Amino acid sequence: MTLKVELLAYTPGGEMLSAMAAKLTHSKSSIEELRGGDEKQLGNILRHVIKMGHESVIEHAYFTFAISGVSRALTHQLVRHRIASYSQQSQRYVESEIEYVTPPSIKAAGMEREYIDTMGKLWHIYDEFREKVPVEDARYVLPNAACTKIMVSMNARSLLNFFELRCCLHAQWEIRALAWKMLGLVRKVAPVIFENAGPPCKTKHKCPMNKKDCRWYPMDG
Amino acid sequence: MTLKVELLAYTPGGEMLSAMAAKLTHSKSSIEELRGGDEKQLGNILRHVIKMGHESVIEHAYFTFAISGVSRALTHQLVRHRIASYSQQSQRYVESEIEYVTPPSIKAAGMEREYIDTMGKLWHIYDEFREKVPVEDARYVLPNAACTKIMVSMNARSLLNFFELRCCLHAQWEIRALAWKMLGLVRKVAPVIFENAGPPCKTKHKCPMNKKDCRWYPMDG
Amino acid sequence: MTLKVELLAYTPGGEMLSAMAAKLTHSKSSIEELRGGDEKQLGNILRHVIKMGHESVIEHAYFTFAISGVSRALTHQLVRHRIASYSQQSQRYVESEIEYVTPPSIKAAGMEREYIDTMGKLWHIYDEFREKVPVEDARYVLPNAACTKIMVSMNARSLLNFFELRCCLHAQWEIRALAWKMLGLVRKVAPVIFENAGPPCKTKHKCPMNKKDCRWYPMDG
Amino acid sequence: MTLKVELLAYTPGGEMLSAMAAKLTHSKSSIEELRGGDEKQLGNILRHVIKMGHESVIEHAYFTFAISGVSRALTHQLVRHRIASYSQQSQRYVESEIEYVTPPSIKAAGMEREYIDTMGKLWHIYDEFREKVPVEDARYVLPNAACTKIMVSMNARSLLNFFELRCCLHAQWEIRALAWKMLGLVRKVAPVIFENAGPPCKTKHKCPMNKKDCRWYPMDG
Numbered sequence: 001m002t003l004k005v006e007l008l009a010y011t012p013g014g015e016m017l018s019a020m021a022a023k024l025t026h027s028k029s030s031i032e033e034l035r036g037g038d039e040k041q042l043g044n045i046l047r048h049v050i051k052m053g054h055e056s057v058i059e060h061a062y063f064t065f066a067i068s069g070v071s072r073a074l075t076h077q078l079v080r081h082r083i084a085s086y087s088q089q090s091q092r093y094v095e096s097e098i099e100y101v102t103p104p105s106i107k108a109a110g111m112e113r114e115y116i117d118t119m120g121k122l123w124h125i126y127d128e129f130r131e132k133v134p135v136e137d138a139r140y141v142l143p144n145a146a147c148t149k150i151m152v153s154m155n156a157r158s159l160l161n162f163f164e165l166r167c168c169l170h171a172q173w174e175i176r177a178l179a180w181k182m183l184g185l186v187r188k189v190a191p192v193i194f195e196n197a198g199p200p201c202k203t204k205h206k207c208p209m210n211k212k213d214c215r216w217y218p219m220d221g
Numbered sequence: 222m223t224l225k226v227e228l229l230a231y232t233p234g235g236e237m238l239s240a241m242a243a244k245l246t247h248s249k250s251s252i253e254e255l256r257g258g259d260e261k262q263l264g265n266i267l268r269h270v271i272k273m274g275h276e277s278v279i280e281h282a283y284f285t286f287a288i289s290g291v292s293r294a295l296t297h298q299l300v301r302h303r304i305a306s307y308s309q310q311s312q313r314y315v316e317s318e319i320e321y322v323t324p325p326s327i328k329a330a331g332m333e334r335e336y337i338d339t340m341g342k343l344w345h346i347y348d349e350f351r352e353k354v355p356v357e358d359a360r361y362v363l364p365n366a367a368c369t370k371i372m373v374s375m376n377a378r379s380l381l382n383f384f385e386l387r388c389c390l391h392a393q394w395e396i397r398a399l400a401w402k403m404l405g406l407v408r409k410v411a412p413v414i415f416e417n418a419g420p421p422c423k424t425k426h427k428c429p430m431n432k433k434d435c436r437w438y439p440m441d442g
Numbered sequence: 443m444t445l446k447v448e449l450l451a452y453t454p455g456g457e458m459l460s461a462m463a464a465k466l467t468h469s470k471s472s473i474e475e476l477r478g479g480d481e482k483q484l485g486n487i488l489r490h491v492i493k494m495g496h497e498s499v500i501e502h503a504y505f506t507f508a509i510s511g512v513s514r515a516l517t518h519q520l521v522r523h524r525i526a527s528y529s530q531q532s533q534r535y536v537e538s539e540i541e542y543v544t545p546p547s548i549k550a551a552g553m554e555r556e557y558i559d560t561m562g563k564l565w566h567i568y569d570e571f572r573e574k575v576p577v578e579d580a581r582y583v584l585p586n587a588a589c590t591k592i593m594v595s596m597n598a599r600s601l602l603n604f605f606e607l608r609c610c611l612h613a614q615w616e617i618r619a620l621a622w623k624m625l626g627l628v629r630k631v632a633p634v635i636f637e638n639a640g641p642p643c644k645t646k647h648k649c650p651m652n653k654k655d656c657r658w659y660p661m662d663g
Numbered sequence: 664m665t666l667k668v669e670l671l672a673y674t675p676g677g678e679m680l681s682a683m684a685a686k687l688t689h690s691k692s693s694i695e696e697l698r699g700g701d702e703k704q705l706g707n708i709l710r711h712v713i714k715m716g717h718e719s720v721i722e723h724a725y726f727t728f729a730i731s732g733v734s735r736a737l738t739h740q741l742v743r744h745r746i747a748s749y750s751q752q753s754q755r756y757v758e759s760e761i762e763y764v765t766p767p768s769i770k771a772a773g774m775e776r777e778y779i780d781t782m783g784k785l786w787h788i789y790d791e792f793r794e795k796v797p798v799e800d801a802r803y804v805l806p807n808a809a810c811t812k813i814m815v816s817m818n819a820r821s822l823l824n825f826f827e828l829r830c831c832l833h834a835q836w837e838i839r840a841l842a843w844k845m846l847g848l849v850r851k852v853a854p855v856i857f858e859n860a861g862p863p864c865k866t867k868h869k870c871p872m873n874k875k876d877c878r879w880y881p882m883d884g
Contacts, residue, residue: 006252009238009281011230017285021308021372028315031227031287031370053871059306060230060374062283064238066252073533073582076514082524085280085376087242091515091586092614094249103579111574118567118583125560132553136614137545140515141560144533145582149252151242153281155306155374172534172578208716274650294754294803297735303745312736312807313835324800332795339788339804346781353774357835358766361736362781365754366803393755393799429495448694451680451723453672459727463750463814470757473669473729473812501748502672502816504725506680508694527722527818529684536691591694593684595723597748597816 001069001099001147003177007185014061014156015190019046021057046192058156058193063186065152067178071101073144074174083158088150092136098123099147101174119145156193159186168199169216170209222290222320222368224398228406235282235377236411240267242278267413279377279414284407286373288399292322294365295395304379309371313357319344320368322395340366377414380407389420390437391430443511443541443589445619449627456503456598457632461488463499488634500598500635505628507594509620513543515586516616525600530592534578540565541589543616561587598635601628610641611658612651664732664762664810666840670848677724677819678853682709684720709855721819721856726849728815730841734764736807737837746821751813755799761786762810764837782808819856822849831862832879833872 011017019042020034027034049057072091079086098119106115122143129138154162159182165171166179187194196203205218232238240263241255248255270278293312300307319340327336343364350359375383380403386392387400408415417424426439453459461484462476469476491499514533521528540561548557564585571580596604601624607613608621629636638645647660674680682705683697690697712720735754742749761782769778785806792801817825822845828834829842850857859866868881 004252008252009232009234011283011285012233013230017230017372024370024372025308025311026314027310028318031225031229031289052873056306057308060285060308060372062232062374062376064232064281068252071582072518072586076518076521079518080521080528085277086522087246087278087281089248090246093247097249101582103575103582105575105579106571106582109574111571114567114570115583118564122560122564122583122585125556128556129548129553132551133545133547137547140513140543140545140548140587141557141564141585143564143583143585144514149245151238151245151281153283153376155283210715273652292803293739293807297739297742300739300743301749307743322803324796324803326796326800327792327803330795332792335788335791336804339785343781343785343804343806346777349777350769350772350774353772354766354768358768361734361764361766361769361808362778362785362806364785364804364806365735431494446694450694451674451676453725453727454675455672459672459814466812466814467750467753468756469752470760473667473671473731498748499750502727502750502814504674504816504818506674506723510694527719529688529720529723531690532688535689539691591687593680593687593723595725595818597725 001101003174003181004067004069005178005181005185006066007063007189008066008151009064010186010189011060011062015046015192016042017060018058018156018193019043021060022046022049022054025057043192050193050196055157055160058160061156061190061193063154063156063159065182065185066149067152068149069101069147070150070178071145071174072148073101074172074178075148075150077172077175078150078152078178081154081158081162084152084154086150086152089148091139091142091146091148095130095135096123096126096139096142096146100143100145101147102145104173119143156186156190160194160197163194163197164200167197168201169214170211222322224395224402225288225290226399226402226406227287228284228410229287229372230285231407231410232281232283236267236413237263238281239279239377239414240264242281243267243270243275246278264413271414271417276378276381279381282377282411282414284375284377284380286403286406287370288373289370290322290368291371291399292366292395293369294322295393295399296369296371298393298396299371299373299399302375302379302383304375306374307371310369312360312363312367312369316351316356317344317347317360317363317367321364321366322368323366325394340364377407377411381415381418384415384418385421388418389422390435391432443543445616445623446509446511447620447623447627448508449505449631450508450593451506452628452631453502453504457488457634458484459502460500460598460635461485463502464488464491464496467499485634492635492638497599497602500602503598503632503635505596505598505601507624507627508591509594510591511543511589512592512620513587513616514590516543516614516620517590517592519614519617520592520594520620523596523600523604525596527595528592531590533581533584533588533590537572537577538565538568538581538584538588542585542587543589544587546615561585598628598632602636602639605636605639606642609639610643611656612653664764666837666844667730667732668841668844668848669729670726670852671729671814672727673849673852674723674725678709678855679705680723681721681819681856682706684723685709685712685717688720706855713856713859718820718823721823724819724853724856726817726819726822728845728848729812730815731812732764732810733813733841734808734837735811737764737835737841738811738813740835740838741813741815741841744817744821744825746817748816749813752811754802754805754809754811758793758798759786759789759802759805759809763806763808764810765808767836782806819849819853823857823860826857826860827863830860831864832877833874
């Protein structure tokens with residue numbers, strides 16, 4: 001299975017809303033005046049407040065993704081992000097097809113054949129168990145690799161945090177691939193908010209973990 | 222000043238998204254299949270899951286309001302709702318015009334004249350102080366009645382909770398008026414999600430506080 | 443492996459704190475006076491506000507659990523509760539011993555032998571992979587049944603919600619067993635807060651899902 | 664009125680719990696082994712993870728404060744911190760005594776006399792209104808300066824964020840004074856967690872806002 005992520009919906013004009021919110025906090029302007037504001041000026045305000053770390057205004061911009069072709073190893077990490085909303089396909093109610101994620105390292109190690117065999121056997125046993133016990137119990141034999149589908153909504157501030165942590169080379173490879181894909185999607189519709197999104201090494205030439213052995217480690221901070 | 226509330230933005234197709242999310246959790250369907258789903262069927266699914274109390278799926282629908290003509294008495298209550306995002310006009314940075322909310326009970330008691338005088342004097346003193354001390358300190362004399370502007374974003378689940386608490390007759394009159402106006406606005410764009418929104422007496426013929434002396438108390442539960 | 447849960451820590455005097463908080467909102471009393479309050483009276487206040495649904499005051503009481511002998515099927519559900527804090531043993535960094543949870547239905551169906559064999563083979567393959575690929579990739583073959591350890595902190599309000607959902611017969615059996623054990627532990631140290639905790643059928647003789655085919659369905663509502 | 668803040672309760676052994684949580688994520692140790700761990704070693708682990716920015720483990724340490732002698736100008740800012748729990752004395756139900764906060768700048772400008780007079784008149788009018796209208800409406804004339812009491816609970820991670828923002832010279836003076844007092848209190852009981860708490864200029868020799876005109880601006884970064 002291949003990772004697939006789609007931006008299902010997002011707040012229309014979310015960047016302008018965020019800029020209006022920023023201006024509202026420091027201005028006498030009425031909502032009408034804010035709304036009629038100059039787009040370029042609002043863009044500059046938005047850029048400025050994000051740079052200053054005043055990220056609360058971008059919480060008004062909200063994004064909903066559909067994700068499939070990912071493992072439950074990935075989603076167990078994903079749902080740890082608490083400022084977000086999730087709807088995930090249930091393994092308790094939905095019978096699992098034989099669909100799984102294969103780590104690239106396993107292919108690289110020449111072990112893909114064994115991996116595929118293992119998966120085949122596991123789903124065979126799963127199907128056997130399913131005839132005797134509830135689906136929700138049969139699934140105890142299913143592997144972390146098993147594919148799942150999930151819908152995720154996050155506001156832009158929570159996304160910035162997600163990208164900071166999960167686009168990092170230190171993040172697990174599968175969720176990192178997802179994070180970069182999500183970043184690509186939101187950059188198209190909110191280019192100002194996300195222009196400096198990503199791991200701190202790329203955006204701030206800093207590494208909070210000071211991981212000098214990382215090949216992305218900032219040399220030019 | 223008069224309460225003014227506007228629905229600035231909302232998730233396009235938020236109800237269909239929520240219904241898709243509900244279906245996704247219990248179905249093998251792909252995202253594509255879910256998206257092509259029958260609208261009427263999806264509406265029924267949505268109605269069903271809300272009735273069952275499975276409200277997490279409606280978190281994918283997100284709403285942003287601009288609110289003005291409300292008192293800081295109101296906003297101090299409003300911002301207690303934590304599953305929400307706020308951007309409020311600052312009294313630290315923005316000089317306050319003489320704009321305030323007058324409680325109806327004060328008019329009814331024939332005390333509006335005295336109220337207006339008090340407000341006039343307060344802003345006069347505020348202006349005096351402002352010449353000598355920072356705006357953020359001069360505002361210590363400003364009343365709870367002083368008007369403010371605020372942008373608010375909430376997802377539909379958090380809104381349902383907000384309407385349950387704040388549309389109730391037990392809620393303070395000013396925030397109750399706001400809540401009913403907000404409910405009116407979201408009902409237009411998400412009629413299924415909000416068709417039973419409001420205080421429990423109206424929606425469930427029940428009163429969690431069992432307030433038998435309330436004129437809305439359910440007689441026909 | 444057997445489910446093991448321990449109450450590692452909790453707010454000392456959390457019930458009295460919660461009752462003080464309730465009284466504070468409606469009283470002129472100073473903190474000193476509140477603290478010197480009559481224990482029985484405070485207990486009654488606490489009982490009253492919980493009954494009225496004013497649960498915010500019990501957020502001041504906080505509980506930390508250590509949980510082990512549970513499957514990752516369980517923790518994937520557990521961490522969906524967002525008003526909580528989690529620290530979980532990582533499968534990326536820690537090599538997994540052969541430890542797993544066996545669903546009772548599998549024993550009942552006489553399939554335990556096959557289950558044990560499957561687990562044995564899986565860990566054997568896991569060990570093989572581990573020699574060639576990173577632990578974080580080898581674990582893709584590990585099953586949902588694999589044991590994990592996790593520390594969890596929740597405030598009392600979030601716990602009430604957790605118990606309402608997860609002590610329910612509709613909840614998955616493993617997390618239900620955990621929920622009842624946690625409830626047993628907190629009842630000992632906060633008997634007033636948790637005296638009516640649990641599924642709605644037990645506490646309110648109501649079923650939000652109206653599951654008439656459930657053997658716990660309330661007959662005497 | 665004078666600001667008064669008291670640490671009412673906190674998680675016993677919260678630092679050791681946090682260190683155990685940190686160790687748990689990367690270790691095979693059982694809970695028993697973790698608990699019996701060397702205190703000094705656990706302290707070092709805790710220091711290390713905080714420095715790396717892995718702050719989730721300190722969410723297990725929870726703190727409850729009682730705050731009085733503060734203005735509603737302050738609490739309106741305070742309750743904007745959403746990862747926290749609040750119980751505040753209600754102006755709807757509790758008649759307000761004449762108690763208020765006086766900004767130092769007003770004393771310094773020689774305007775204290777006028778300020779005191781204003782407050783006196785305001786409460787006089789408040790008392791007049793109270794005879795004719797509900798307390799919740801009379802309070803519309805009460806000033807931002809009016810004193811309030813509030814109980815607050817936050818976990819250590821949320822507190823670190825609170826101290827970063829509110830101990831800053833850019834924060835409003837009253838909430839800054841509160842923040843430094845709270846920091847003093849928690850440092851006594853959790854010295855490792857809070858040893859580098861405070862504004863970024865003090866803790867990291869950096870200013871996210873790059874406020875070069877600030878007298879605390881870091882010269883030696």
